[in-house]
Amino acid sequence: MKNSREIDEIIERYCFGELTPEELRIFEQWLENDPQLSASVNDFLSLKNAFENYRERLALKKKIERIHEEVEYDLFNAPAPLKVVKSARASRVIFGKERSYFSIAAAISIFLLSAVSLSLWIFGNGSSKNQNAYRELRREVEKIKKNQKEIIKGINADDVKGDLKQFTGTGFAITKNGYVLTSYHVVQDAKQIYISNESVGQLQAEVVYSDKSLDLAMLKVKEDSFPGFKEIPFALKKSISDPGEKVFTLGFPREDLVFGDGSISSYTGFEGDTTAYQISIPVNPGNSGGPLFDNQGNLIGIISGKNESAEGASFAVKSKWISDYINSRNDDNAVLLPTNKLLIGVDRATQIKRLKEVVFMVRVFN
């Protein structure tokens, strides 16, 4: 009598067609007389089948994962439109803490953007040489688009407008334990929010509180096993900076972190808005919500938008208002404003090296 391991081995060899003719003859006879054996054979056959199916699906899965990676950029990276202020009528002035808002066109202008921001994106600041390069690129893009449209037409006439809209912007950590600051208009109407960069990977976040008029939103990482960010290297500067001061920002106008620098041009933002600075950093859609630092690496603002009709005029909400706002919402002292001075007296490259750990791309699904 054979032991169960030997029996199993014979069943396996039988199912793989590996028995010698002599063994096969004996095995088949045995099969006829032993219903238990034939049940075992059937079990093995379905297991074998499942292995094959598993192998095929795994291969298909790999292929589809590859396809996903190839189209991911198109699927996820419509940059969040910058808030572009346009008409002379949109204005707000704040005297001390008493605010009055006359915002008429601002809300509308957010939605006017896809066309505007595309042309800004393409023709934005750059030498004439660059413009030519961009023009060529643009034509290519259009050609490809046209070709694709033709195919798409065949597949689905009105499929182009999906139900899910995706935007990207920038955000940065303000505490080690997961609080992240960004612009209100980046996360407006968000169903799901993800922050990502090289060091943290991708983390889900949610809005804790936000203020439309200041264009600020506080997010918090919403992951069970979130280990915390690296030490926040900068301090939030509460005093006002002066025009002429050199400033820089980090942001995600595209998939990778992009550095931009310039200086403060004015104490006030658009149409005398006292909550913001005008700065001379060229910014693009996707830069919204990015931190603005001075030469010493102190946080002095947060990028909010740009002036459509004046080239190189961007705006940033002043850090003073950020700190006032956070303090006004900070009943439980959950957010301690950062006061570290790890960036003072080090060169720009080192500053950026430390800062890039705490600056994120913010992906929003509406």
Next chain:
Amino acid sequence: MNQVQPVAEIQVLELLQAGDDKTLKLVYRQNYQTVVSFILNNGGSLQEAKDTYQETIIVFCEKLKQDGFELNCSIKTFLYSIGRRLWLKQLKRKSRFTTEELNDSEDYLPFEEDKTDEREEQFYAMNQALEQLGEPCRSILKDFYINGNSMEEITQKFGYTNADNAKNQKYKCLKRLKKSFFEVFNNGLVTNEELQRD
């Protein structure tokens, strides 16, 4: 460069059946949002939505290969229906789904139980069983039954002193796998009836 012609859905299907990856990519991209937003709107996370969408495409590819496959609706509706059904099953497995109505954005086809369902269940059960197994069993069985490595290679790779030891180990592993595979496969089936009860 190839001139791109407008392609009718029927041609898209033919291209897909011929295994044209470019077309698959296009279809993947075109329908991503419809299916993913359905899942996001019905209690799924982005990761779950993405996984389910990819499974949807897998099922679609498998259905395309079946003999006598015929599509009587748009690819979009078809994919939406598959994705919807897969997500329903997923909710059943997590038993998060009570009596809430699903939030639909598209028309969908009610599906009959068919061969792809069995394959889905098989895959799910195999995946579960392999995961429960732990190492080195999982790798040994994967190497032998899925990657097609020989017993000699496995003996070497896992440092067994001789082929018989390796065989004995494989035998024990397979026995355990078999047990948990059939457990999941026979109990974990979500039947059509259950899906339609809601």
